[in-house]
Amino acid sequence: MDPDALSRLLSPDGWALLGALPPYDERLAMVLSDQLRKRGVEAPLVAAALTQSRLRARAREKFDDFADGMLFTQEGLEQATRLTVAARHAQRYAAAGCTRVADLTCGLGGDAMAMAALGLPVLATDLDELTAALATVNLRHFPDAEVRHADGLGLDLAAEGVDGVFADPARRTTGGRRRHDPAAYSPPLDRVLAVRAQVPALGVKVGPALPHDLVPDDAEAQWVSVDGDVVEAGLWFGPLAPDGPGRGALVLRGREATAVRTPPDGVPQPDVGPVGAYLHEPDGAVIRAGLVALVAQEVHGRLVDPTIAYVTSDTLVTSPVAQSYRVLDTMPFGLKRLRTALRERGVGRVTIKKRGTAVVPEQLRKQLDLRGDAEATIVLTRVAGAQTVLLVERA
Incomplete structure (x- = not known):
C-alpha cells in the first residue's frame, strides 16, 4: 500500500466502499472490480479496496472478527x-x-x-x-x-x-x-x-x-x-x-x-528403547524448547532413537503437549513391503509423517500407488538408527 491508496481508503467514500464489499472471493474479484468501475468508482480506489478486502480475509486467521475493521499490508x-x-x-x-x-x-x-x-x-x-x-x-x-x-x-x-x-x-x-x-x-x-x-x-x-x-x-x-x-x-x-x-x-x-518449562533441577535424560504399543509425537513448541524428555517422563515412555523426537510407551498415558498414536505395525523401510502391507489393509489414502529421514512424502505417495477405500497413517523415522516405518492410528 502507498500513501495515496491509504488516503483514498480513509476518505468517507473509500471507507464506506470498503465496509460495503461482500466477503472476498478470488474467483469473483475481477467481476466485482469491473462492476464497481462501471458504477463510476475510480480504478485506484477499487484496487485499494479490493486489496484490503483480500488482506482482511487472510487476516481473520490471526485477528478473527477484528480483521474486518483493520487495515493491512502484506508484509505487516x-x-x-x-x-x-x-x-x-x-x-x-x-x-x-x-x-x-x-x-x-x-x-x-x-x-x-x-x-x-x-x-x-x-x-x-x-x-x-x-x-x-x-x-x-x-x-x-x-x-x-x-x-x-x-x-x-x-x-x-x-x-x-x-x-x-x-x-x-x-x-x-x-x-x-x-x-x-x-x-x-x-x-x-x-x-x-x-x-x-x-x-x-x-x-x-x-x-x-x-x-x-x-x-x-x-x-x-x-x-x-x-x-x-x-x-x-x-x-x-x-x-x-x-x-x-x-x-x-x-x-x-x-x-x-498448556505451558511447560525446564524444571529447577534440569531436564531429565530420557531412556531409549524399542517401539512399544504407543507412539507419542511431542508438540513442535516442546521440541523447539528442547523439552521432549518431559513428555517421555509424563507418559512413562522412552525415545525410539536418541536423535529423534518420538516417544514410545507400553501403556497409554496421554499428554496435552503431545499427540498419541496406537502402533499397529512396525517394519523396516522398504517400498515393496510397505506397499504390500497397505494394500492388504485396503488402504487408498495415507497420511505420511516423517522425522529423521530424507524420504519425500509426495513422491512416496505416488510410488505406493494405493487404490483402496481405507485410510491410514504411517510414520517414517529412525528406530535405534535404522530406517523404520510405523503404521499407527490416533489413540
Whole structure:
C-alpha cells in the first residue's frame, strides 16, 4: 500500500466502499472490480479496496472478527502476532504491574491492541511512516494507545514514563525471505536486548528457529504453538519472567493452553528403547524448547532413537503437549513391503509423517500407488538408527 491508496481508503467514500464489499472471493474479484468501475468508482480506489478486502480475509486467521475493521499490508500481516498469542503477551505486562508499555516496533499494532484491551496505556512506535499510519487506524478505538512515527530505540523511556517494553524486530528481507540470524533482524536483536538496562521488564518476539545458545542467560525463552503450528519464540526478562530464566513451551489448542518449562533441577535424560504399543509425537513448541524428555517422563515412555523426537510407551498415558498414536505395525523401510502391507489393509489414502529421514512424502505417495477405500497413517523415522516405518492410528 502507498500513501495515496491509504488516503483514498480513509476518505468517507473509500471507507464506506470498503465496509460495503461482500466477503472476498478470488474467483469473483475481477467481476466485482469491473462492476464497481462501471458504477463510476475510480480504478485506484477499487484496487485499494479490493486489496484490503483480500488482506482482511487472510487476516481473520490471526485477528478473527477484528480483521474486518483493520487495515493491512502484506508484509505487516505476515509479521503480525495472532491475537490469541498477543493476549498472552499482554497478560505478562499486566501481571508484572506495568503502568505504561512501549511497543518499540509496533507494525500494524496487533500486540498494542491486546495490551490496550487489558487497559494498559501503550506507546506504539514504528520507523515506517505508512505502517505507523495503519497502526493509528487499527488502534483508533483505544484512547490510551498513542502511535508515533519514530525510532522506538531512540526514545527516552524514563521521560516517557515507560516501565515495560515490547519489541518484535522485522525478520524478513524486502523479498519476503526469513532472516534466521538475530544480527540481521531489523533492528538487530542485540540493540533491542540492550534496552533492558533501562527497563528491566523487556519482552522480545523472535523467530522460533532461535538457537538455544543465543538465548541470554537471564531470559525466559518460551516457544509458542497454535493448533500445532510453531508461530514464535519470546524472550522475557525481569518481572515479565516471574519464574526466572529457563526454557519453556506454550501450547495453544482451541481454547486450551498448556505451558511447560525446564524444571529447577534440569531436564531429565530420557531412556531409549524399542517401539512399544504407543507412539507419542511431542508438540513442535516442546521440541523447539528442547523439552521432549518431559513428555517421555509424563507418559512413562522412552525415545525410539536418541536423535529423534518420538516417544514410545507400553501403556497409554496421554499428554496435552503431545499427540498419541496406537502402533499397529512396525517394519523396516522398504517400498515393496510397505506397499504390500497397505494394500492388504485396503488402504487408498495415507497420511505420511516423517522425522529423521530424507524420504519425500509426495513422491512416496505416488510410488505406493494405493487404490483402496481405507485410510491410514504411517510414520517414517529412525528406530535405534535404522530406517523404520510405523503404521499407527490416533489413540
